[in-house]
Ligand SMILES: Nc1ncnc2c1ncn2[C@@H]1O[C@H](COP(=O)(O)OP(=O)(O)O)[C@@H](O)[C@H]1O
């Protein structure tokens with residue numbers, strides 16, 4: 001009987017590859033910075049579950065711990081105490097090299113100031129993470145990622161030859177080309193006008209809807225937060241409220257962006 005049972009079990013490799021439905025699991029996470037004699041409690045006990053396919057906004061006043069939270073989620077920093085499981089894997093037990101590997105594999109980052117290389121064209125910007133990952137069909141994948149954000153006809157354009165919104169779309173393509181589990185965006189629309197911000201949110205909503213991509217973004221604009229499905233409010237290093245967005249705004253890709 002034991003033998004019969006064993007034969008119908010999934011092979012170990014398959015079981016290990018199975019992903020959990022909860023991509024982010026924080027339990028009583030704290031982060032304390034020490035500057036000389038001064039102690040700064042940036043996070044004071046945060047518990048948070050984010051499931052695959054969620055689209056979440058983090059809001060809160062300056063200094064409330066939003067970036068610290070994002071840095072820990074993105075494995076750029078380790079908590080002082082508490083448990084963090086990313087995609088079912090305990091992060092606290094990992095060393096720097098393992099953390100770097102997890103970052104490359106599982107996380108895509110987008111920043112307010114785009115963080116593109118000045119003299120590098122769009123295609124090469126998006127190929128870079130694939131170079132680090134040692135992927136072979138880099139050009140095809142980078143091109144597909146740029147096409148997915150409506151920039152198929154801007155492959156050889158450098159940042160100075162692109163609008164702010166187009167630069168942010170290159171950054172999104174770069175963040176997604178490795179097929180990460182989560183996209184983390186710290187104020188992704190902070191440097192853009194309202195119309196362009198709406199176009200960026202249209203892309204994030206579409207990726208979330210069509211690819212079930214988990215997106216977590218920081219914003220201080222209520223209007224941007226309403227494009228998401230859930231708003232987590234931070235205050236003084238804790239979550240002060242966690243609300244479902246009742247009437248999610250649907251962002252419109254402009255005619256110009258759609259035809260590009
Ligand atoms: N590297 C650091 N060293 C010392 N203190 C820090 C550091 N990063 C953030 N802090 C402090 O931690 C608190 C939370 O900061 P942060 O997470 O950047 O907030 P937010 O992104 O919401 O503005 C603030 O009091 C900030 O001054």
Ligand SMILES: [Mg+2]
Nearest residue numbers: 063066067068
């Ligand atoms: Mg911040």
